[in-house]
Amino acid sequence: MSAVLAGTPGRREQNKLDTRRAIAVSALEFARTHGLGNFTVDQVAAEAGVSRRTFFNYFHSAEEALTTSTDAFLELAAAEFMARPADEPLFDAMIAALAAIAKTENLSVCGELFRMAEESPELMRSQLHAWERAETRIRQAVNERLGGNLDPLYLLALVGAVLSCVKAAMQVWAAASNAPPADSASELEDQIVGALSMLRDGFSNPS
Amino acid sequence: MSAVLAGTPGRREQNKLDTRRAIAVSALEFARTHGLGNFTVDQVAAEAGVSRRTFFNYFHSAEEALTTSTDAFLELAAAEFMARPADEPLFDAMIAALAAIAKTENLSVCGELFRMAEESPELMRSQLHAWERAETRIRQAVNERLGGNLDPLYLLALVGAVLSCVKAAMQVWAAASNAPPADSASELEDQIVGALSMLRDGFSNPS
DNA sequence: TGCAAAATTGCACTTAGTGTAACAATGTGA
DNA sequence: TCACATTGTTACACTAAGTGCAATTTTGCA
Structure with a gap:
């Protein structure tokens, strides 16, 4: 054979x-x-x-068995980011990459887990840890992208802040999409872009 | 008697x-x-x-028994923030409050735990959860401070980003202070102010 | 087909975590 | 000071988590 x-x-x-x-x-x-x-x-x-x-x-x-969807979601985000052209401005690359993750196949599951975690400390911990692992990976990617020897504080704060924005976007989106109309991907994308825009503006106005 | x-x-x-x-x-x-x-x-x-x-x-x-120091630290941060005058600009209040937490009595223990968590998934999860709980409390405080009905996305993203910066500052500080000279509080304060400044500038230059 | 590598399983064992009821310490009122 | 109510501590028993190990089955390869 x-x-x-x-x-x-x-x-x-x-x-x-x-x-x-x-x-x-x-x-x-x-x-x-x-x-x-x-x-x-x-x-x-x-x-x-x-x-x-x-x-x-x-x-x-x-709980860890439940976190696979979240992991896949975040893994995709990192991959999308690393696939952006190297000469693209950092924030544009991030927005493009993170907005693209709305295409994840089991997006609704991620939202579901997000909501579940609100009421289960154990699941919450698992999810937070998943985000933390993703943060580490993305941090490495950003570091390589920007020359290799960035100020550690800048790198940590930047990536942390960006992921906090994405998390915030997911939280708003998940809370609103209790009954997902199946096309809610674009809504999540809007939230993500919105949050990242606020970050880029230094949260100057609480619109 | x-x-x-x-x-x-x-x-x-x-x-x-x-x-x-x-x-x-x-x-x-x-x-x-x-x-x-x-x-x-x-x-x-x-x-x-x-x-x-x-x-x-x-x-x-x-692990939860180990997190008491971290909890106290974050609790103090929230309290300091809420004690700031209401007419002070938001970022100034945050910087003042978060910088003040460097006065925590068992600061070195917090740094120690921060380092320990790098090598223990369980402790990491506990610590992350502690930060998450603190984030919720601070979010409420900020919301009340700013009138009560903010855009949820703005509120979530802002507080998340700020705490990410504080976390980043602690990480840099904890990594550097393996042998704490006991006055390292001011070093932490510097890191926190530095990270929050970057945030306020929208991370515009990777100095 | 037969052999080596790798995955699955059963088993035994330690530890985590919880419900419950008895017990001890503390606060309270006469 | 003495009962009494409240609240914290403990012992006990039990379920389930998580792990090491050796036997066993499955898969890949020559």
Whole structure:
């Protein structure tokens, strides 16, 4: 049997991704139907057709299994940013990149998780940590983009502030889109652009 | 026996504060000597002269017991801000308030925790959550200060960005002050003012 | 087809975290 | 000073989280 050109990243990788996804899906399912503290890892594992031990091979906790969507969302943001042309002004690149993430396929899930987190300290912590990890990655990207040796304070403050704006935008958007009309992506984009504009203006007027 | 004028907040309140502090102290002690994942709640409770069950009456986890210093720090920041005169320009009030928190008594502990968190996901999550709670409180304060009905996006983005700057300042400061000369408070203040200035300028130049 | 690498699983074990009821300490009023 | 009500502490028992390890199954490759 001739191997397909796919090569090294073959069936194994795919299976792992499938398993990971299956676990994440059933975790989300339980969070929706039973509420956030009201189910066990054993249930999630069983639903995903996997042993309890395997669950913990993929995630450290139930909350972490719920954070995959948020992770993907933020990962995409970082990727979009790094794909911007190097000569583009920084803020333009950020706005373009971060606005583009509204295209994430499971955007509505991200909003859902955002709302869930308001009422679950554990999930909140997981989500915050996901944002923190993304911040680190983006910081590296920005640093490389701007020559490599920036003032550390500038770098930390800038990226932190930008992500705070994106977070703020998501929060407003998530709160408003309890019943997502499926095209709400553009609304999120508007919020993000709005928040980043305020940042660029130094929050000079509370319009 | 005549009661002292202290009144209602009597021995009970004081005992609870003492117990709380004792637990926090021994948690920090264990984190320092044994490393962050390498001790149990039972050990901390025993060291604090308290039962395991009582520990959990005060904190949800070992990490939460470590976050008391950070909480106090941020609480003070919020209080300082709310104490600023109402007619002072917003940014001036924030800079004054946030710079004043450098006076926190256990500042060095905060820096220590900041550094510890880099290597412990659990502690990181706890710390991030503490900042998040503080952000909510400060947001309310700012909202009341500015009339009560601000644009939600503006409010979220502004406070988030400001706290990101403070966090950035602390990170730079904590990284630099491995051997704190005990007067490093002013250095932190400088970093905070620096970061907030960048924010006010819209991060226009990466000086 | 057969072998090596890697993933899944079962099992045992420690620790986290919580409900509950008994117990001790504290504040209060006569 | 003595009962009494309130509130904090403790012991106990229990469920579930999370991890190390060795056995087992699955997958990739020659």
